[in-house]
Amino acid sequence: xxxxxxxxxxxxxxxxxxxxxxxxxxxxxxxxxxxxxxxxxxxxxxxxxxxxxxxxxxxxxxxxxxxxxxxxxxxxxxxxxxxxxxxxxxxxxxxxxxxxxxxxxxxxxxxxxxxxxxxxxxxxxxxxxxxxxxxxxxxxxxxxxxxxxxxxxxxxxxxxxxxxxxxxxxxxxxxxxxxxxxxxxxxxxxxxxxxxxxxxxxxxxxxxxxxxxxxxxxxxxxxxxxxxxxxxxxxxxxxxxxxxxxxxxxxxxxxxxxxxxxxxxxxxxxxxxxxxxxxxxxxxxxxxxxxxxxxxxxxxxxxxxxxxxxxxxxxxxxxxxxxxxxxxxxxxxxxxxxxxxxxxxxxxxxxxxxxxxxxx
Amino acid sequence: xxxxxxxxxxxxxxxxxxxxxxxxxxxxxxxxxxxxxxxxxxxxxxxxxxxxxxxxxxxxxxxxxxxxxxxxxxxxxxxxxxxxxxxxxxxxxxxxxxxxxxxxxxxxxxxxxxxxxxxxxxxxxxxxxxxxxxxxxxxxxxxxxxxxxxxxxxxxxxxxxxxxxxxxxxxxxxxxxxxxxxxxxxxxxxxxxxxxxxxxxxxxxxxxxxxxxxxxxxxxxxxxxxxxxxxxxxxxxxxxxxxxxxxxxxxxxxxxxxxxxxxxxxxxxxxxxxxxxxxxxxxxxxxxxxxxxxxxxxxxxxxxxxxxxxxxxxxxxxxxxxxxxxxxxxxxxxxxxxxxxxxxxxxxxxxxxxxxxxxxxxxxxxxxxxxxxxxxxxxxxxxxxxxxxxxxxxxxxxxxxxxxxxxxxxxxxxxxxxxxxxxxxxxxxxxxxxxxxxxxxxxxxxxxx
Numbered sequence: 115x116x117x118x119x120x121x122x123x124x125x126x127x128x129x130x131x132x133x134x135x136x137x138x139x140x141x142x143x144x145x146x147x148x149x150x151x152x153x154x155x156x157x158x159x160x161x162x163x164x165x166x167x168x169x170x171x172x173x174x175x176x177x178x179x180x181x182x183x184x185x186x187x188x189x190x191x192x193x194x195x196x197x198x199x200x201x202x203x204x205x206x207x208x209x210x211x212x213x214x215x216x217x218x219x220x221x222x223x224x225x226x227x228x229x230x231x232x233x234x235x236x237x238x239x240x241x242x243x244x245x246x247x248x249x250x251x252x253x254x255x256x257x258x259x260x261x262x263x264x265x266x267x268x269x270x271x272x273x274x275x276x277x278x279x280x281x282x283x284x285x286x287x288x289x290x291x292x293x294x295x296x297x298x299x300x301x302x303x304x305x306x307x308x309x310x311x312x313x314x315x316x317x318x319x320x321x322x323x324x325x326x327x328x329x330x331x332x333x334x335x336x337x338x339x340x341x342x343x344x345x346x347x348x349x350x351x352x353x354x355x356x357x358x359x360x361x362x363x364x365x366x367x368x369x370x371x372x373x374x375x376x377x378x379x380x381x382x383x384x385x386x387x388x389x390x391x392x393x394x395x396x397x398x399x400x401x402x403x404x405x406x407x408x409x410x411x412x413x414x415x416x417x418x419x420x421x422x423x424x425x426x427x428x429x430x431x432x433x434x435x436x437x438x439x440x441x442x443x444x445x446x447x448x449x450x451x452x453x454x455x456x457x458x459x460x461x462x463x464x465x466x467x468x469x470x471x472x473x474x
Numbered sequence: 475x476x477x478x479x480x481x482x483x484x485x486x487x488x489x490x491x492x493x494x495x496x497x498x499x500x501x502x503x504x505x506x507x508x509x510x511x512x513x514x515x516x517x518x519x520x521x522x523x524x525x526x527x528x529x530x531x532x533x534x535x536x537x538x539x540x541x542x543x544x545x546x547x548x549x550x551x552x553x554x555x556x557x558x559x560x561x562x563x564x565x566x567x568x569x570x571x572x573x574x575x576x577x578x579x580x581x582x583x584x585x586x587x588x589x590x591x592x593x594x595x596x597x598x599x600x601x602x603x604x605x606x607x608x609x610x611x612x613x614x615x616x617x618x619x620x621x622x623x624x625x626x627x628x629x630x631x632x633x634x635x636x637x638x639x640x641x642x643x644x645x646x647x648x649x650x651x652x653x654x655x656x657x658x659x660x661x662x663x664x665x666x667x668x669x670x671x672x673x674x675x676x677x678x679x680x681x682x683x684x685x686x687x688x689x690x691x692x693x694x695x696x697x698x699x700x701x702x703x704x705x706x707x708x709x710x711x712x713x714x715x716x717x718x719x720x721x722x723x724x725x726x727x728x729x730x731x732x733x734x735x736x737x738x739x740x741x742x743x744x745x746x747x748x749x750x751x752x753x754x755x756x757x758x759x760x761x762x763x764x765x766x767x768x769x770x771x772x773x774x775x776x777x778x779x780x781x782x783x784x785x786x787x788x789x790x791x792x793x794x795x796x797x798x799x800x801x802x803x804x805x806x807x808x809x810x811x812x813x814x815x816x817x818x819x820x821x822x823x824x825x826x827x828x829x830x831x832x833x834x835x836x837x838x839x840x841x842x843x844x845x846x847x848x849x850x851x852x853x854x855x856x857x858x859x860x861x862x863x864x865x866x867x868x869x870x871x872x873x874x875x876x877x878x879x880x881x882x883x884x885x886x887x888x889x890x891x892x893x894x895x896x897x898x899x900x901x902x903x904x905x906x907x908x909x910x911x912x913x914x915x916x917x918x919x920x921x922x923x
Contacts, residue, residue: 153558154774156587158535159527161778166523168713173519194515222510226520271797275786354532416518420525428635439630 170229172279173419174260176311177234178253178303179288180241183318188286188375189234191388191399192411196377197221198234214239214252235282241299250303257282257311261434283426284347284414285311288318289370293327295334304344310430312347312422314414315339320372320405321390321397328372335370346370348418352425365413371406374399536590536639537777538619540671542612542663543648544600545570547678552646552733553593555746555757556769557582560735561593570598573611592640600659609663616642616670620792641789643780644707644772645671648678649728653687655694664704670788672707672780674772675699680730680763681748681755688730695728709771710779723771729764732757 177185177198186198198219217236222229235256240249260281267277285307289300304313315335320328339346346369348362376399379386388399399407414422541549545568554560561578577594594615599608619641626637647664649656667673675695677683683691699706706727709720734757738747746757757765772780801821 153556153582153584154769155535155582155584155589155777157774158589158777159531159587161775162527162530163523164713164715165778165782166526171519171522192517194513194517195511197511223513223517223519224510225513225517228520228522230519230522271794273790411518416521417525419519419522420529424529424635432632436630 167227167229169276170231172231172233173423174233174235174280174282174284175414176237176253176257176282176285177288178237178240178285179318180290181238183288183290184375185236185286185288185318187377188288188316188318188373188407190377191375191407192414193221193223193232195221195223197223197232198236214249216252216256233280246299249299250306254306254310257285257307258434261431262438264431265435265438279427281426281431282311284422285313287313287315289315289335291317291319291322291331291372293323293331296338301338301342301344304339304346305342308344308346310434312349312425312430313344314347314410315370316410317370317372319374321374321392323372332368332370332372347422347425349425352429368406368409371410371413373407373410374405375407531586531588533635534588534590536592537781538592538594538640538642538644540575540594540596540612540616540642540645541648542596542599542645542667543678544650545598547648547650548733549595549646549648549678551735552648552678552731554735555733555765556773557591568598568601570601572602573598573608575611575615590638594642605659608659609666612663613666613670616667617792620670620789621796623789624793624796641784642671643777643784645673646772647673647675649675649695651677651679651682651691653683653691655691656698661698661702661704664699664706665702668705669791672783672788673704674707674768675728676764676768677728677730679732681732683730692726692728692730707780707783709776716775719775720771723767726764726767729768729771731765731768732763733765 175189177189179185189198190196215238217238218233219236220231220233222231224230237253240253243249264277264279264281267273287300287304287307289296304315307313317323317328317331317335323331345351348365350362350366353359353362374390374397376388376390376397378388378390380389380391380396382389382396382398387401390397390399398404402408539553541553543549550561557580559580559582561580574597575594576597577592579590579592582589582591596612599612602608623637623639623641626632626634645667647660647667649660664673664675677688677691677695680688709724711717711721711724732748732755734746734748734755736746736748737744738749738754739745740747740754740756745759748755748757756762760766
């Protein structure tokens with residue numbers, strides 16, 4: 115750092131733990147007038163809100179699962195619009211892709227003034243081959259590529275004002291409703307991917323399970339996840355404080371959510387509801403007595419969306435960044451800076467000591 | 475043959491992410507202009523701004539203000555008045571040798587918002603006889619904060635979201651209420667600072683100026699700033715909710731403020747005011763001064779925008795200049811994007827080579843010095859030997875002389891002894907012979923008498 119010749123700088127933190135003026139008495143009814151003890155610091159919340167509304171939000175969700183598990187339908191149900199195109203059958207060859215493709219579709223949706231760019235990343239062909247070895251590789255590659263693209267943008271010299279965020283925030287993994295246990299493919303996939311992305315496992319087409327079967331299935335799945343060391347969202351290690359832990363524990367007791375998706379509306383008790391109509395009754399998608407879709411929607415969208423994005427950007431992305439910068443750097447220790455910023459003069463010091471011979 | 479696992483069907487063997495990105499574009503059905511889709515019901519993501527705000531509240535905010543101005547213009551008092559609290563410190567003396575920057579951090583809380591406020595004061599600004607270098611320490615300070623943030627951002631293992639941001643978000647420049655025009659020190663300083671920080675000029679102690687003088691003063695200041703190309707912070711007018719009020723306020727710059735922490739009873743309320751024999755200046759009265767406007771603009775309306783401008787404009791500019799200065803470029807002449815990593819490797823090798831060369835040089839110099847010293851020492855040793863020899867010889871000569879002398883002395887002594895014995899012998903002989911003679915002589919003497 116350059117040395118200050120004429121000026122001396124010193125920092126003092128006064129009472130960092132105790133606020134200087136504890137609790138300035140409440141808000142004025144009309145800010146700016148009357149109440150003289152009101153400074154207006156809390157107006158920053160309003161400013162932030164305005165800025166957020168103006169900028170809009172981005173969300174990238176990936177859906178992974180075998181074909182026929184209702185991935186596209188669930189996306190459409192979640193966002194109440196046709197954000198995902200169902201793989202309609204025209205010819206049998208087209209239906210099951212020979213390879214895993216990654217299809218990314220973006221939509222601009224808006225609700226009550228809040229604009230969001232939603233990107234749904236579909237993975238047709240996953241788990242559909244006879245030999246499914248390494249089927250997670252293209253998906254991991256895609257996720258890492260998004261991190262790489264963000265990293266490249268970030269280390270540019272001339273960077274954009276807002277780097278477009280294409281990183282996968284959340285990966286919904288569809289578990290087929292066998293009622294028994296997780297398949298080896300599920301375990302392998304979730305084990306590898308839970309390290310790079312937030313995974314939310316769901317039991318697809320849960321209307322084929324009775325309530326008891328559902329509960330025992332969930333129990334088995336949870337135990338298997340725990341036995342294999344798979345940390346799905348919300349991850350235990352990222353709980354910030356006691357409140358967080360309490361809320362997240364409740365969620366962790368309910369995962370995986372048993373969901374049913376539908377984009378058809380039916381008349382039930384005089385109301386038009388989304389549901390599936392069968393000969394023995396109508397399954398209401400948003401009824402928590404019937405399925406847990408509402409919990410999934412609340413978790414993903416209404417309460418934890420920001421948290422999901424934060425964990426992606428501050429934890430998963432940082433892990434990728436550290437690994438990437440270390441491998442090209444060749445340094446084992448992660449404490450070095452990417453660029454050497456110290457000017458040459460700093461490194462003369464150890465050599466100078468050898469030349470203390472001048473004292474002779 | 476196992477079915478090949480292609481990724482978007484067109485990038486086998488490509489390792490550069492740019493190519494894979496192009497492949498993804500192919501797979502994207504809607505490109506950058508994603509098509510808008512209407513929603514058939516309430517989804518619920520309108521709670522996103524709330525989620526974002528809640529997260530920020532839990533995290534806390536930080537805001538850093540730099541107050542630049544001559545000693546005695548009421549900077550500390552204004553800060554006290556703005557934030558309605560007593561920051562410590564006594565008024566500074568006028569005899570500072572240079573401009574120092576004193577920074578204090580405070581934690582304020584209002585309802586559920588925690589703010590970490592840092593107020594940096596320039597101490598001794600404008601007090602020296604030679605003020606040429608006054609602005610330098612301020613610029614250095616601001617650059618240091620940028621540098622610290624840049625270092626953190628470039629670390630491999632970084633903790634950006636828990637980093638305490640010390641970059642200056644707003645600079646309040648205090649103009650002395652002369653009523654004429656800006657001082658040249660003000661112009662020079664503001665010109666140096668306008669590309670590094672958001673400058674909000676304010677006229678301090680404005681109760682010293684009358685209303686008509688004030689309008690003229692403001693016009694003069696604004697025209698001087700414009701003609702000198704100083705870019706002060708403009709309140710943003712792109713958001714409709716606040717565009718109007720911001721635009722009006724832009725016209726009132728620079729704000730003429732009065733600060734006071736003393737309260738005076740006016741009517742039946744206690745208000746912050748300054749009491750003079752001829753009247754009372756109320757701080758929060760819009761007719762008396764622009765304090766309310768300043769507070770409104772600085773805190774209640776634009777605090778977030780100030781922070782954003784600092785990060786996206788001033789900090790990016792600093793970062794770009796700093797990286798370019800180090801020799802990093804985004805593209806080389808062939809328009810292929812350079813990886814920062816490659817450049818770093820090249821620079822590092824270059825640097826290590828230089829370092830080694832310097833080491834060699836130093837080593838050689840050292841060896842040289844040692845040789846010289848050795849030769850010197852040998853010389854000295856030789857001299858000493860010679861001296862020793864000389865002295866020894868001298869000593870021997872002296873010794874010999876002394877011995878000679880001694881010998882001669884001895885000889886003399888011997889000779890004398892011999893003579894003595896001979897004389898004694900003679901005497902004894904003579905005595906014997908003369909013993910009788912003496913007797914005879916004695917008898918003769920007796921006979922005589």
